[in-house]
Amino acid sequence: MNTHKLCLIGPSAVGKTSLIRQFVEGIFSEKYLTSIGVKIDKKQVNTELGGVLFLIWDIEGTDQFCGFNPRYLNGASAYIVVVDQTQPSSIDDAIIIYQQAIAASNADVYLAINKNDLTSQVSEQQLESLTSLKFKRVISTSAKTGENVANLFTEIATSLLAKLS
Amino acid sequence: MDDKKIEAPDITNVHSLLFGDNNEHITDAVRSEARSIVSDVISEAIHDRERKDQSLSQTIAPLMEDAIAKSIENNKASLISSLYPVVGGLVRKSVSVFFNSFLEKLNYLVEYSLTIKGLKWRIEAWREGIPFAQYMIKRSFVYRVEHVLLIHRPSGNLLMDVASEHSECADPALMSAMLTAIDDFVIDSFNAKDSILDTIKTQDLTLIIDSAPNAVLVAAVSGLPPSDLQQSITQRLEQIHAMFLNELVDYQGDNTPFHNVEPHLRSCLVSEATPSQQKKPVYGTLLASALAVLLIATFGYQSYSRQQQLDALTALTPPAGIHIEQAVWQGDSIALTLWRDPFSTSVEEWLTANGIPFEEIQLTETPYLSLSTEIVDAKIETLIAELMLTPKVSYQFDSGNLSLEGNLLAEEANTLASRLRSIPGVNQVDTNLLQLQAVNQIDDHQQRQWLFDSYLAKLAVANVDFAVESAELSPTMKGKLKNIAQSIIYLDKLAPDLNISFAVIIAGYSDSQGVSTQNQALSAARANHVKSQLVELGVRSELLHSVGIGEVPLAQVQDGSRKVLFSTMVMAQTATPPKAAVTKAKPL
Numbered sequence: 001m002n003t004h005k006l007c008l009i010g011p012s013a014v015g016k017t018s019l020i021r022q023f024v025e026g027i028f029s030e031k032y033l034t035s036i037g038v039k040i041d042k043k044q045v046n047t048e049l050g051g052v053l054f055l056i057w058d059i060e061g062t063d064q065f066c067g068f069n070p071r072y073l074n075g076a077s078a079y080i081v082v083v084d085q086t087q088p089s090s091i092d093d094a095i096i097i098y099q100q101a102i103a104a105s106n107a108d109v110y111l112a113i114n115k116n117d118l119t120s121q122v123s124e125q126q127l128e129s130l131t132s133l134k135f136k137r138v139i140s141t142s143a144k145t146g147e148n149v150a151n152l153f154t155e156i157a158t159s160l161l162a163k164l165s
Numbered sequence: 166m167d168d169k170k171i172e173a174p175d176i177t178n179v180h181s182l183l184f185g186d187n188n189e190h191i192t193d194a195v196r197s198e199a200r201s202i203v204s205d206v207i208s209e210a211i212h213d214r215e216r217k218d219q220s221l222s223q224t225i226a227p228l229m230e231d232a233i234a235k236s237i238e239n240n241k242a243s244l245i246s247s248l249y250p251v252v253g254g255l256v257r258k259s260v261s262v263f264f265n266s267f268l269e270k271l272n273y274l275v276e277y278s279l280t281i282k283g284l285k286w287r288i289e290a291w292r293e294g295i296p297f298a299q300y301m302i303k304r305s306f307v308y309r310v311e312h313v314l315l316i317h318r319p320s321g322n323l324l325m326d327v328a329s330e331h332s333e334c335a336d337p338a339l340m341s342a343m344l345t346a347i348d349d350f351v352i353d354s355f356n357a358k359d360s361i362l363d364t365i366k367t368q369d370l371t372l373i374i375d376s377a378p379n380a381v382l383v384a385a386v387s388g389l390p391p392s393d394l395q396q397s398i399t400q401r402l403e404q405i406h407a408m409f410l411n412e413l414v415d416y417q418g419d420n421t422p423f424h425n426v427e428p429h430l431r432s433c434l435v436s437e438a439t440p441s442q443q444k445k446p447v448y449g450t451l452l453a454s455a456l457a458v459l460l461i462a463t464f465g466y467q468s469y470s471r472q473q474q475l476d477a478l479t480a481l482t483p484p485a486g487i488h489i490e491q492a493v494w495q496g497d498s499i500a501l502t503l504w505r506d507p508f509s510t511s512v513e514e515w516l517t518a519n520g521i522p523f524e525e526i527q528l529t530e531t532p533y534l535s536l537s538t539e540i541v542d543a544k545i546e547t548l549i550a551e552l553m554l555t556p557k558v559s560y561q562f563d564s565g566n567l568s569l570e571g572n573l574l575a576e577e578a579n580t581l582a583s584r585l586r587s588i589p590g591v592n593q594v595d596t597n598l599l600q601l602q603a604v605n606q607i608d609d610h611q612q613r614q615w616l617f618d619s620y621l622a623k624l625a626v627a628n629v630d631f632a633v634e635s636a637e638l639s640p641t642m643k644g645k646l647k648n649i650a651q652s653i654i655y656l657d658k659l660a661p662d663l664n665i666s667f668a669v670i671i672a673g674y675s676d677s678q679g680v681s682t683q684n685q686a687l688s689a690a691r692a693n694h695v696k697s698q699l700v701e702l703g704v705r706s707e708l709l710h711s712v713g714i715g716e717v718p719l720a721q722v723q724d725g726s727r728k729v730l731f732s733t734m735v736m737a738q739t740a741t742p743p744k745a746a747v748t749k750a751k752p753l
């Protein structure tokens with residue numbers, strides 16, 4: 001089975017840790033503990049094309065105080081940019097992060113618009129400025145309800161397997 | 166109020182006369198007092214308005230943000246100096262939180278999972294009450310490479326790993342990724358150009374890490390890794406890196422091309438065995454007894470009453486120096502297989518004392534040397550008593566270390582220490598607390614006399630036993646004879662300075678069985694034999710006089726009469742011929 005490094009990046013408090021936790025352990029918590037450095041989890045994903053072993057890197061959220069460390073993307077097969085639809089500023093921050101990331105890595109990029117269980121605070125126009133960037137796929141998720149969480153990871157796995165064969 | 170609506174030019178004139186064209190008379194009047202009026206009510210007004218619709222904070226917030234930003238812009242230096250102490254602590258805390266949680270998990274992965282197969286060792290370490298790593302070092306290895314991981318440097322993905330026997334890391338893939346992440350974090354935090362991690366120490370293991378541009382080789386080592394191990398890991402990585410360069414560069418998550426790396430990694434699984442560490446039987450036995458209990462538990466329900474008897478037996482804690490290997494029903498009796506130190510309580514005594522009929526036991530006893538403290542302690546005590554040291558020696562025994570205290574002659578101390586050292590389980594004999602004296606260095610006359618007397622006393626109670634109708638000595642008796650010879654030699658050394666001359670009479674006896682004339686001859690033979698043995702052991706033969714006493718007719722001394730006893734004749738010497746003869750010997 002192939003092993004793939006998968007990174008989650010994005011502004012602070014958008015739900016990166018929560019998405020991984022939902023995917024790996026099936027748990028959601030309202031409590032917010034900001035991540036420091038990296039946390040790595042492992043999960044096997046089975047698709048119609050076969051299995052993939054994901055090593056999922058949960059990278060600390062980027063804000064104006066803590067810059068993005070592109071080194072963490074080294075060797076990644078794919079990465080997911082996560083934004084929070086209840087936090088308009090997260091969209092602008094994500095655009096900057098996206099630009100830094102594509103400069104450092106040419107892996108596939110996915111966009112997760114998270115917290116879809118809450119009402120969106122983002123205008124169509126603002127969202128458009130983000131979604132028009134080169135994402136392999138844009139998907140609306142909720143770490144709380146679990147909506148589209150497994151789908152996102154399965155889709156990445158399938159795409160990686162298809163690419164190899 | 167209707168008349169107010171009537172706008173007449175006169176009224177307008179009056180209005181403007183009174184209030185001014187634009188009410189300026191009033192506003193001017195209020196303005197001149199504004200400061201004091203507003204200052205009287207400002208706090209209350211703010212409070213009331215904020216309670217009413219919270220519009221105030223909405224209005225003020227952007228103003229405040231602006232103001233703060235301006236203030237920060239203008240006073241950066243003073244702000245930094247007041248924040249610096251707080252931020253420093255905060256950063257340190259964040260970094261340490263990260264590292265701790267990271268290392269904790271790593272520790273867990275490395276330590277608690279490495280030896281799933283080595284469970285046996287773990288149990289033994291637990292029994293010994295020492296950490297596993299220490300146990301391993303102690304029992305088997307100075308160091309051992311437990312696990313070797315080859316990691317794809319950019320991604321942190323595990324390419325290949327091999328483990329030594331009994332070692333298995335639960336999650337080498339996760340460990341690899343974490344190691345790489347730590348490395349990334351460290352490089353970023355310390356602005357390093359390249360990897361700066363080369364070792365990580367956890368409680369039980371050392372991770373030796375070597376990085377090349379596309380690969381990292383990690384060796385998890387237990388024990389004390391030698392300094393050249395790092396170098397050999399580096400060399401190995403260079404070889405691998407050169408041989409598999411294309412595969413490393415083209416790596417896309419598929420590990421198949423790296424199967425051929427295995428022999429290279431395997432060659433890193435080196436270890437150094439601790440010299441001459443033979444496995445001591447205790448541990449095997451302990452394990453065997455645990456297995457026996459399990460075994461017994463399995464077959465138990467065949468017969469309830471039998472089970473009860475067996476239970477009673479296995480529930481007993483064997484005395485020190487006895488280890489049950491197996492206890493099972495065989496026919497009509499319990500077949501008990503055990504190991505026993507000759508110094509331990511006899512099995513019969515032990516079982517009888519616990520109400521288990523010894524007759525119903527088929528005993529298979531294998532002798533072994535127990536290292537249990539109680540047994541070793543008993544051996545030490547017996548040995549010290551057996552040597553019949555003149556001034557008393559006390560001792561302390563603690564986990565293999567024996568320390569002696571007291572007054573002792575140098576010659577005696579050497580024999581004592583070397584004999585004590587030969588007891589299995591005594592690792593070290595500490596004689597630092599012993600006051601040593603050489604026999605001919607004792608200048609105090611009184612002390613010398615006291616020593617002389619105590620050796621005489623020792624000799625007086627000494628005796629050597631023989632078997633029925635035999636003049637041969639048993640090994641125990643030979644040992645005893647050694648001590649007797651030593652005493653006579655000391656007496657001989659002390660005598661000249663004390664102006665004493667002495668002689669030892671060796672009296673042989675026999676029991677009253679058999680023919681009387683034969684008994685006479687036998688008793689003489691016994692005495693002669695003892696004499697020649699003593700001479701062999703270094704005693705001057707002129708000092709020794711052997712006599713055969715023949716039968717001791719008393720019935721009650723039957724058993725005790727096949728022996729040789731010692732008496733000593735002591736004469737004080739003076740310049741003039743001896744005046745008095747003192748018999749120090751105990752009567753026969």
Ligand SMILES: Nc1nc2c(ncn2[C@@H]2O[C@H](COP(=O)(O)OP(=O)(O)OP(=O)(O)O)[C@@H](O)[C@H]2O)c(=O)[nH]1
Binds near residue numbers: 015031033035116
């Ligand atoms: N309602 C809702 N809340 C969410 C969702 N995802 C995350 N949260 C909440 O958002 C907060 C932040 O979530 P985290 O997952 O810690 O965010 P993060 O992106 O890892 O943050 P950093 O580690 O600081 O970068 C938490 O209180 C979560 O409970 C979601 O889909 N719906």
Ligand SMILES: [Mg+2]
Binds near residue numbers: 017033034059061
């Ligand atoms: Mg997080």
